[in-house]
Amino acid sequence: MINYIIKRLLALIPILIGVAIIVFLIVHLIPGDPAQTMLGERATDAALERLREQMGLNDPLPVQFWRYVKDLLRGDFGRSIMSNNPVSTELAQRFPATLELSFFAMLFAVLVGVPAGIFASIKQNSWFDNMSMMIALIGVSMPIFWLGLMFIWLFAVELGWFPPSSRIGVGLEFVPITNLYVIDSIIQQNFAAFKNVLHHLVLPAVALGTIPMAIIARMTRSSMLEVLKKDYIRTAFAKGLKKKMVIFKHALKNAMVPIITVVGLQFGVLLGGAVMTETIFSWPGLGKYLVDAIYARDFPIVQGGILFFAGVFVIVNLIVDLSYALVDPRIQYE
Template sequence: MLLFLLKRLLWTIPTLFGVSVLVFSMVHLVPGDPALVILGEHANKEALEALREQMGLNKPLLEQYLSYMDHILHGDLGISLVSGESVLEAFLQRFPATLELSLSALLIAIVIGLATGILAAIKRYSLFDNLSMGFALAGVSMPVFWLGLMLIYFFSVNLGWFPVFGRLNDAYYLDGPTGFYLIDSLIAGNLPAFWDALRHLVLPSIALATIPTAIIARMTRTSMLEVLQEDYVRTAQAKGCAPWRVVLIHTLRNALIPVTTVVGLMLAGLLAGSILTETTFSWPGVGRWMVNALNQRDFPIIQSSSLIVAVIFVGANLVVDILYACINPQIRLS
């Protein structure tokens, strides 16, 4: 196991290097001038040239890339060209909001997706199976931004059950750390703030969880049906094992292996792919921050945040491989 982890960690070096080159190249191919965005369209040429020189934008691309990588290796993700704030500090301020939203969506997807997939496999070809897989197909096909707007229209505008945007009303300001509003409000014993933060979280979590829920449900059903045909499952049934024991102990544990792959990568995907949800619900997370940086041609934010997302994906792959051995000890990592 130790040798496997060491090999995987070594493989992350060329992977992240390739990602850094790709992102850096693509960012500089995007039309637009950061200096022009900062100073405005009516700025004179002298001011634009001075600002480009100050930000190092007039240097050759190779020199800019080497300077960028030198700062990365020293733990410096750069300074925002627009706001002048540290990219790392800005990311850490917004990351708890994205993580809170992603974990909530993943929890919904796991609970509903697993339960639906298991019941659909047990009741194969039944009305429940057909309806649940039909809804799963619709969930995969449904655009997140459209679903978010529909949820806002019905549950916020018409019914008034949930807030339209944001994470917390100003009336429930939390004194102290405000990274994870649900946890912080509970620690502070501020139940009104907790319920308000939960109400703000419901609709974005549902919108973000729709596609993962559908994928997990379909994957669980398919994997369960395959395992149910195995000899050891039929042997357990012939021995008179209780149906719940056959499903949960003999079948589900082995069926979870491919599902674990999906769930592990899905968390990384949710962290990186919550851009549409955060934009729709004005959620102050990393995704919305990256969209604003892209509109403003803020190169350091785009490059560094993309590199962090790549690190998250690599880490998720590593965790999934380790979980394989925990779920099924017969798997040997080499």
Template sequence: MWKFIVKRLIMLIPVLIGVTLLVFLILQLAPGDPAKVILGEQATPEQIQELRDSLGLNDPVLVQYANYIIKLVQGDMGDSYKTRGPVSEEVFNRFPNTIKLTACAMLLAVVVAVPLGVVAAVKQNTLFDSISMVIALIGVSMPIFWLGLLLILLFSLKLGLFPSSGSEGIKSIVLPAVALGFNHMASIARTTRSSMLETIRQDYIRTVRAKGVAYGVVIRKHALKNALIPTITVIGLQIGYMLGGSVLTETVFAWPGVGRLMVDSINGRDIPMVMGCIILVCATFSVVNLVVDILYGMVDPRIKSQYKSGGKSK
């Protein structure tokens, strides 16, 4: 198991290098001059040129990228073009808010979606199954930002139950978590339903039922555990999508997280800050995938035995 974990962590290095290179090149090709954005429209050409020299923006792109990677390996994400402060300090100050929002949204999605998918599979082709799948279809199809605006209009402006923006108090996280989690709840519910339907049709389930075991016990102790493997996969992927979707959610609800910081930095052409945000999100996504792979072994002993043998089939 430990060899597998170390191997996955080593594989994270080329992934991060590829992501940083791609994002760095895209930001370089984006229109706008960071020096002009920082100094404003009233800046003289001499002031702009002086600032570009001090920031290293006149160097070739590959030289700029090499200098950035050298600093990054040393633990330095650089300084923000806008605030002139360390990028790592600002990013890590915002990151707990993003994690809090993502955790609440995922908790809401899992608590609602898994039981919904299980019951829908057990009650296949009933009214409950049809209604739950219609809700799931709406959740998959509805954009996060549009749902967020609807929630603000109804629960904040009309009913006054929750604040429309900010992060003060528990109430502030309710609407962003619902907006972010609803779409992913629908995907998890559909996957759970499909996996449960496939599992309860297996021969060993028929055998257990033929022995007189109660149907509820069969579902809880035999079918659900085997049906959870695809669900765990989807949950792991959805966490990564939530980290990306938090950009829209945090912007709509003015939530002070990494997503909103990234949008503001892109608008201000603050390349080091954008790079810092993306590196942190990418690393978190990779770690989540590693945790999901470990959970496979806890759920399915066959996968655990593959980890112990180094992935070699016997």
């Protein structure tokens, strides 16, 4: 298994190089001038030219890219054009918010999608099966920006059940430690903050988790239906085993590999694709920060953020691959 992990990690290198090349070219070929953004519209031509020279923007693209690669090899993602802070620091400050939102969105998706898929497979062609799959189809088809706006309008504006934005209420005594607010509130035994943080998480997490929930439900149903047709399942029923034991101990366990695959892939997508949700709910995560960086032509932030997401996605997929052996001992890694 160690050799397999090393091979997968080494395979990460060409992937990140390819991502770095593509992102670098796209970012530098889109219209806009970072120097103009920093100095404003009233800046003189001399001031703009001086700043471009200081930032190396006047150098040819191959020279700029080679300088960027050398910095990456040293673990230096550069400095933000707008704040002049190290990109790694900016990403580290905002990633916990994205991680926390993605985790609870996936928790919602799994807790709803897996049971729905299981019961839909048991009650195949019943009203529950048809209704759950219709809801799943609607969930997959629904645009996240529209769903988020409808959630805010209905549950925040009209009913007032949940706050429309931000991670925590104003005025609460709370000092972040890890920037994972749920964990920080538990560490500090600040149950008022814990309740408030969860209250703020509900709308964005449910909105973000709706599409993964629908995909997981459909995959669970499909995988369970395939397993329930196997001979060993019919044998288990013929031996008189209880239905719950056959479904949850024998069928579900053997149907878990494709379900784990979908859960892992969707979690990686959530980590890198929460941009729309964070923007709608004003969630101070990495996705919203990248959108602001794109508008500000902050090249180092955009490049570093996308590279970071690419690395996280590959690592999540590696963890998913390794987890297969936990549910199916027949799988061996060499």
